[in-house]
Amino acid sequence: MSIDVERLSFSYGTHPVLRDVSFRAEPGQLVAVLGPNGAGKSTLFRCMLGFLPHYQGSISLCGRDVRHLPRRELAHLAAYIPQSSQPLFDYTVRDTVLMGAAGGLEPLRQPGRQQLETAQRMMELVGIAPLADRGIRRISGGERQLTLIARALAQQARILLMDEPAANLDYGNQFRLLQQVRRLTEQGYTVLLSTHNPEHALRFATHVLALHGGTVAACGPVEEMLTEELLHTLYRIPLTVAQVPVTGGTVRSCVYDPAKP
Numbered sequence: 001m002s003i004d005v006e007r008l009s010f011s012y013g014t015h016p017v018l019r020d021v022s023f024r025a026e027p028g029q030l031v032a033v034l035g036p037n038g039a040g041k042s043t044l045f046r047c048m049l050g051f052l053p054h055y056q057g058s059i060s061l062c063g064r065d066v067r068h069l070p071r072r073e074l075a076h077l078a079a080y081i082p083q084s085s086q087p088l089f090d091y092t093v094r095d096t097v098l099m100g101a102a103g104g105l106e107p108l109r110q111p112g113r114q115q116l117e118t119a120q121r122m123m124e125l126v127g128i129a130p131l132a133d134r135g136i137r138r139i140s141g142g143e144r145q146l147t148l149i150a151r152a153l154a155q156q157a158r159i160l161l162m163d164e165p166a167a168n169l170d171y172g173n174q175f176r177l178l179q180q181v182r183r184l185t186e187q188g189y190t191v192l193l194s195t196h197n198p199e200h201a202l203r204f205a206t207h208v209l210a211l212h213g214g215t216v217a218a219c220g221p222v223e224e225m226l227t228e229e230l231l232h233t234l235y236r237i238p239l240t241v242a243q244v245p246v247t248g249g250t251v252r253s254c255v256y257d258p259a260k261p
């Protein structure tokens with residue numbers, strides 16, 4: 001389940017946001033999408049999901065041009081986890097996750113045992129099963145984010161587009177979520193995940209796609225591409241990337257380094 005984006009350009013009216021963005025992502029890859037506020041990360045996701053059809057260039061999922069993909073087929077290929085939003089209706093957590101599992105059913109068909117089991121499994125996977133009967137307007141922002149993630153996983157699409165999924169999560173849940181996403185990529189999922197935390201990219205991503213000023217500043221394997229220079233270009237603060245000892249070895253980590261020349 002690959003993603004191919006070629007020479008994608010998009011403007012909101014006269015305001016250009018993406019210019020000539022090209023990249024490819026393959027099964028097994030967890031691509032961290034980095035870039036400062038307003039770089040165009042969410043716009044990229046919206047173009048990929050067909051919400052913003054007036055772009056130039058091409059976007060293909062599994063070799064299929066998204067411009068010509070019916071909604072239902074798109075949902076079969078790719079699941080989207082939006083930046084947190086305030087829900088309009090107070091559906092229960094279980095029903096919300098069930099909407100993902102039941103998305104492939106014919107219109108008006110009731111979800112059956114299989115869909116209920118899938119929803120239950122995904123709630124357990126992300127740790128929200130105890131909240132199943134609570135309304136989604138009456139849980140915390142982080143719990144709601146986990147509900148949206150469970151809903152996307154229940155959709156059982158093999159491409160996941162995650163727009164800052166860790167933004168509302170506590171420190172432990174951020175790492176649990178990213179570890180879980182990494183496991184999914186090891187099972188053959190293709191994941192694009194935007195984040196403002198380069199640490200997440202260093203620790204969990206296989207690849208990085210960095211957007212800056214609407215263009216691709218870097219694209220490729222994390223070890224090669226995620227450099228101090230790139231981080232400085234993106235965030236304009238001095239950061240040092242270093243090997244940090246952990247149990248059984250070392251990991252690359254970045255630290256704010258204000259005295260750095």
Ligand SMILES: Nc1ncnc2c1ncn2[C@@H]1O[C@H](COP(=O)(O)OP(=O)(O)OP(=O)(O)O)[C@@H](O)[C@H]1O
Nearest residue numbers: 012013015017035036037038039040041042043044
């Ligand atoms: N609906 C819209 N109409 C007009 N301009 C928009 C709209 N949505 C976003 N923009 C503008 O497009 C640019 C890219 O926004 P986008 O939300 O894609 O950035 P982002 O990288 O996801 O930012 P952030 O990290 O702050 O979430 C910004 O300049 C933003 O102001």
